[in-house]
Amino acid sequence: MTAKVTLSFSDDTIEEARRFAKREGLSLSAWMDQAAREKALREVFAAHAAVVNRAGAALEAAALADAREVGMVDDLLSGGRPRAA
Incomplete structure (x- = not known):
């Protein structure tokens, strides 16, 4: 669309x-x-990096596993379209 x-x-x-x-x-x-999509992804990843830096490197794996964040990145990468399995 x-x-x-x-x-x-x-x-x-x-x-x-x-x-x-x-x-x-x-x-x-x-x-x-x-x-525009690339700019949006840079914003998401910059925000993620800031959280990881504040929380410490030991929490990076847990932050990456966050289902909502992974879903948001997947949606941005696919332009909002369902991704092929």
């Missing part, structure tokens, strides 16, 4: 995005979707 949205970007930003999309053989929409 996709949603159509109207966004505004600076001229420099949109030109760079078009250049990167062309270089990667993607449409601008596909490239922006991928860039």
Whole structure:
């Protein structure tokens, strides 16, 4: 499922995005979707790293096993679509 949205970007930003999309053989929409998804994943992993750092390395395995976190990362990686088994 996709949603159509109207966004505004600076001229420099949109030109760079078009250049990167062309270089990667993607449409601008596909490239922006991928860039947004990657940014969201970086935020999730940065938040996870902050928790691990605060809790200490000994708790990392327990944090990684958290079913909600794993599910959230899976959802982000699959773009919200069910992943193949």
